Amino acid sequence: MKVIIVKDAQKGSEVAFNMIKNQLLSGELHVLGLATGSTPLKLYNLMTKSDLDFSNIIGINLDEYKGLSKDHDQSYAYFMKENLFSKKPFKETHVPNGLAENAEIECKRYDEIIKNNPVDIQILGIGTNGHIGFNEPGTSFDSHTSEVELTESTIEDNKRFFESKDLVPTKAFTKGIRSIMNAKNIVLLAFGEAKANAIFNTVEGPVSEQAPASVLQTHSNATVICDEAAAKLLNKESAEYIYM
Ligand code: GLP
Numbered sequence: 001m002k003v004i005i006v007k008d009a010q011k012g013s014e015v016a017f018n019m020i021k022n023q024l025l026s027g028e029l030h031v032l033g034l035a036t037g038s039t040p041l042k043l044y045n046l047m048t049k050s051d052l053d054f055s056n057i058i059g060i061n062l063d064e065y066k067g068l069s070k071d072h073d074q075s076y077a078y079f080m081k082e083n084l085f086s087k088k089p090f091k092e093t094h095v096p097n098g099l100a101e102n103a104e105i106e107c108k109r110y111d112e113i114i115k116n117n118p119v120d121i122q123i124l125g126i127g128t129n130g131h132i133g134f135n136e137p138g139t140s141f142d143s144h145t146s147e148v149e150l151t152e153s154t155i156e157d158n159k160r161f162f163e164s165k166d167l168v169p170t171k172a173f174t175k176g177i178r179s180i181m182n183a184k185n186i187v188l189l190a191f192g193e194a195k196a197n198a199i200f201n202t203v204e205g206p207v208s209e210q211a212p213a214s215v216l217q218t219h220s221n222a223t224v225i226c227d228e229a230a231a232k233l234l235n236k237e238s239a240e241y242i243y244m
Helices: 009-025 041-049 076-085 103-116 152-160 177-181 195-205 212-218
Strands: 001-004 031-034 058-061 063-065 092-094 121-124 146-149 169-173 187-192 220-227 241-243
Touching: 001 009, 001 121, 009 041, 009 121, 031 195, 041 076, 058 076, 058 121, 063 076, 103 146, 103 169, 169 212, 187 212, 195 212, 195 220, 212 220
Parallel strands: 001 220, 001 241, 031 058, 031 121, 058 092, 121 187, 187 220
Antiparallel strands: 063 169, 146 169
């Protein structure tokens, strides 16, 4: 696992943008795994403002709230349309269908999409409790796309986007940890002090299903890009950290 520590979210987003740009220009990017949340917004802004052409790229998102339609302003499908897809055309885009009636069929459908389109770069954010996608602490590292229950802490974190806490969906569809780990490259972004504990557990903690992102320690091409605030608890004497 490579760990890059940057001054702030803008710089971190530029580093991630350049990784995507280099792969795209060298013809090695065909499928881009995408994430939602406030963390990747600056990266998506750089992508939309760039002259890069994504019209041959397939975008596959991590997750979606169960029960929200793609037109609901807090659905992840809506978020992606607003912040990226309507501004930068992709060849195809995929987000789980939050309104799918049969969860098993929806998960199989999504796994099939992932199997047929291996992800070249997977962008990730991280929850304050260490979740990736919506894979909460305790999720098996062998999981594929599933319908999951959100933990109280995730509902608490995400209520800021809804009018009230009881409007936050309690379930979601998410790519599993095994599905995420199958990506050739993984880039996890973490900005702000609220992520410091999660980043410590991801980078310096034991590899444990209690800290979902710690699985990235076992991936051959995983990069964590965090700002100084999110890196606050790391042992900065370590030569393994790259400062940019
Ligand atoms: C949600 C998403 C995650 C995301 C996390 C962090 O729970 N399912 O994929 O990483 O939020 O969000 P933020 O970037 O807003 O802190």
